[in-house]
Amino acid sequence: MTGTISTLREAMTAIGQARELPEGTPSLAVGIACSFTPLHLQTFLHASVQQASPGRRVSVLPGLYGPLPESIQHVAGQKPDLCAVVVEWSDLDPRLGVRESATARRAEIDDLSRTAQARLDRIHDALAATASVCPVAVVLPTLDLPFIYAAAPGRAGMLEARLESLVAGFRERILGHDGIRVAVPVGGRSRRDLQSDLRSGFPFTSERAAEIADAAARALVRPPAKKGLITDLDDTLWRGLVGEIGVGAVTWDLDSGSLVHGLYQQLLAELSRRGALVGVCSKNDPDVVAAALARPDLLVAPDALFPVEASWGLKSAAVAAILKSWNISAQDVVFVDDSDLELAEVAAAHPGITTRKFPTQDPRAAGDLLNELNDLFWRERLTAEDAVRTSSLRASAALEEAREGSTDPVQFLRDLQGRIDIDEVGAWESARAVELINKTNQFNLNGRRVGEVEWRTRGEADGAFGWSVSYTDKFGTLGAISVLSGVLVEDTLTIDSWVLSCRAFSRTIEHHVLAALVERYRPATVRFEFEPTERNGVVAQLMTALGYTEAGVSGVDAARMDLSGSTGIHTVDFVSP
Amino acid sequence: MSTFDSVEAVDAAVEDCVRTVFPQLSDDELRTATRQGLEAWDSLATLSLITLIEETWDVMLTDDEVAQFSSVEQIKTVMAARQGSSA
Numbered sequence: 047m048t049g050t051i052s053t054l055r056e057a058m059t060a061i062g063q064a065r066e067l068p069e070g071t072p073s074l075a076v077g078i079a080c081s082f083t084p085l086h087l088q089t090f091l092h093a094s095v096q097q098a099s100p101g102r103r104v105s106v107l108p109g110l111y112g113p114l115p116e117s118i119q120h121v122a123g124q125k126p127d128l129c130a131v132v133v134e135w136s137d138l139d140p141r142l143g144v145r146e147s148a149t150a151r152r153a154e155i156d157d158l159s160r161t162a163q164a165r166l167d168r169i170h171d172a173l174a175a176t177a178s179v180c181p182v183a184v185v186l187p188t189l190d191l192p193f194i195y196a197a198a199p200g201r202a203g204m205l206e207a208r209l210e211s212l213v214a215g216f217r218e219r220i221l222g223h224d225g226i227r228v229a230v231p232v233g234g235r236s237r238r239d240l241q242s243d244l245r246s247g248f249p250f251t252s253e254r255a256a257e258i259a260d261a262a263a264r265a266l267v268r269p270p271a272k273k274g275l276i277t278d279l280d281d282t283l284w285r286g287l288v289g290e291i292g293v294g295a296v297t298w299d300l301d302s303g304s305l306v307h308g309l310y311q312q313l314l315a316e317l318s319r320r321g322a323l324v325g326v327c328s329k330n331d332p333d334v335v336a337a338a339l340a341r342p343d344l345l346v347a348p349d350a351l352f353p354v355e356a357s358w359g360l361k362s363a364a365v366a367a368i369l370k371s372w373n374i375s376a377q378d379v380v381f382v383d384d385s386d387l388e389l390a391e392v393a394a395a396h397p398g399i400t401t402r403k404f405p406t407q408d409p410r411a412a413g414d415l416l417n418e419l420n421d422l423f424w425r426e427r428l429t430a431e432d433a434v435r436t437s438s439l440r441a442s443a444a445l446e447e448a449r450e451g452s453t454d455p456v457q458f459l460r461d462l463q464g465r466i467d468i469d470e471v472g473a474w475e476s477a478r479a480v481e482l483i484n485k486t487n488q489f490n491l492n493g494r495r496v497g498e499v500e501w502r503t504r505g506e507a508d509g510a511f512g513w514s515v516s517y518t519d520k521f522g523t524l525g526a527i528s529v530l531s532g533v534l535v536e537d538t539l540t541i542d543s544w545v546l547s548c549r550a551f552s553r554t555i556e557h558h559v560l561a562a563l564v565e566r567y568r569p570a571t572v573r574f575e576f577e578p579t580e581r582n583g584v585v586a587q588l589m590t591a592l593g594y595t596e597a598g599v600s601g602v603d604a605a606r607m608d609l610s611g612s613t614g615i616h617t618v619d620f621v622s623p
Numbered sequence: 624m625s626t627f628d629s630v631e632a633v634d635a636a637v638e639d640c641v642r643t644v645f646p647q648l649s650d651d652e653l654r655t656a657t658r659q660g661l662e663a664w665d666s667l668a669t670l671s672l673i674t675l676i677e678e679t680w681d682v683m684l685t686d687d688e689v690a691q692f693s694s695v696e697q698i699k700t701v702m703a704a705r706q707g708s709s710a
Contacts, residue, residue, distance in 0.1 A: 054674045058643050065646075085670055245686070246666070252674050 057093035074102035077121035079109035090259030130262035138162035147192035177225035183265035229265035274323035311345035318350035321432025362395030441522035464616030473514035474505030486545035492577035539569035
């Protein structure tokens with residue numbers, strides 16, 4: 047099943063299907079805290095998170111029925127992997143709930159505001175504490191106020207304005223906490239189920255519960271962001287065929303009725319700033335393309351576009367060249383073109399690639415496309431490496447060009463004047479380290495993913511070590527490109543995570559890191575928790591070269607590891623705290 | 624409201640809803656299940672049944688109807704009556 051879950055039957059079916067997952071499937075515990083019994087909300091959240099986490103067996107840990115801060119604390123105490131918190135008006139003051147308002151006199155605005163502020167402060171404290179345990183998605187009030195507080199139909203009232211102001215301040219405060227995300231449900235034509243509220247205290251319609259659960263699940267579990275976007279030029283990056291009408295005649299402005307292309311250029315600039323790779327694939331004369339991309343009014347800087355493949359050949363071949371240059375797989379890439387034919391040709395040649403048509407004559411559809419692209423490439427946070435990704439790719443391209451002209455591979459690597467910096471302290475606090483582990487597929491010891499909290503906790507174990515490895519050479523810096531972690535028990539070193547960015551391949555960095563590890567800890571045995579995956583063949587080759595013959599945890603005599611052929615090529619330093 | 628053209632179709636639709644909530648029951652256990660006799664039939668299960676039936680028939684059940692949801696047989700009776708009154 048795919049797509050948003052909107053009925054209880056779909057939700058229960060999704061949960062039922064997960065029962066068929068094989069033994070040993072990793073678990074994922076999701077807490078849900080609200081001041082009412084979560085009922086269908088729990089079912090929908092379970093299903094939505096399960097659907098977004100197909101390789102995990104999801105369970106839901108509900109909070110306590112009662113005041114929200116206590117419910118949040120109860121959930122946090124169960125150490126979930128993720129947590130959803132649903133706040134409603136009645137959590138700010140019980141008199142703002144239907145049940146209480148029906149038996150209480152209409153309260154004064156100032157009185158309600160004071161209570162609401164005090165309650166929000168307590169909820170804030172509980173959320174802040176929970177965010178240190180796991181990522182938290184918060185859904186803020188979406189129901190209408192009870193009838194006795196309603197203003198005239200179609201008009202906003204003073205109480206509503208005051209409460210919304212308090213909630214806005216609260217939202218700003220909680221967004222200041224790393225790990226707290228505010229989930230915003232979409233839809234909402236039918237929100238309050240008065241019958242259900244009166245019958246069981248559950249205030250939402252089934253439809254609204256599904257929307258809230260979907261928003262919370264999206265805030266908590268996101269698919270891996272796409273890494274690269276390959277764009278066509280004519281009638282995509284700009285309006286018009288540049289080879290036909292000339293460099294000065296293609297447009298992307300309001301007066302020409304082609305601003306959707308300008309908005310698209312702005313989005314590409316933003317995606318590049320966020321570390322996405324943006325390449326160009328166009329059937330055009332290369333000189334014409336170079337002239338057009340040099341226009342000073344282009345809204346995406348030319349150096350954000352790399353590589354630019356302009357030729358009259360098949361677009362699938364140009365896409366293949368770009369993928370090779372980026373050294374990423376088609377699954378991580380979106381191809382945008384205005385031609386159905388080109389999209390189909392590329393899709394057929396590159397299984398797994400995401401293709402999207404640029405609807406050049408349909409601004410509404412173009413707006414939807416821009417929103418979707420923004421979502422596909424959304425990343426929770428930016429790292430220093432994001433800022434240098436395109437420049438480091440240019441550096442890699444320059445390196446490969448130089449490599450082709452070299453006859454002595456070892457001397458070539460020596461001439462790079464490579465420098466490997468190992469950070470032994472900062473890795474456990476590094477968002478980049480977690481990101482690298484979770485998005486690296488090729489050089490990944492076992493394909494295991496890790497949450498930020500789990501990563502930090504791992505670093506607290508006795509004998510634990512975690513390295514974040516950066517690389518720089520004469521062609522430029524690649525930033526942090528490798529992470530490894532493990533534990534030293536007596537004289538046995540066990541490595542449980544090890545990833546190396548594909549941008550850093552072919553430089554013998556992995557051999558230097560291993561040699562540094564052995565030098566640092568002087569173990570008698572090195573064990574690798576290696577597990578083959580569909581895409582980590584490069585690690586399997588390394589394991590074989592090191593003498594490992596079977597998948598799983600196995601070890602070899604550290605002294606027998608022959609790393610001499612690659613060490614000494616680059617300088618290796620440990621970063622001082 | 625969705626309509627079903629026979630009592631058997633109503634019964635089958637009710638059983639399908641019950642099966643979704645209690646996937647562990649055999650067909651025989653399902654047909655004879657009662658709220659008193661089935662431990663898993665708690666208040667959440669009742670609410671799930673109500674919602675599934677409301678989704679299936681595209682109706683809102685009344686409190687009086689819900690009060691009769693004490694066994695699968697009773698649910699069939701309630702929904703058959705609904706079907707009859709809307710025919």
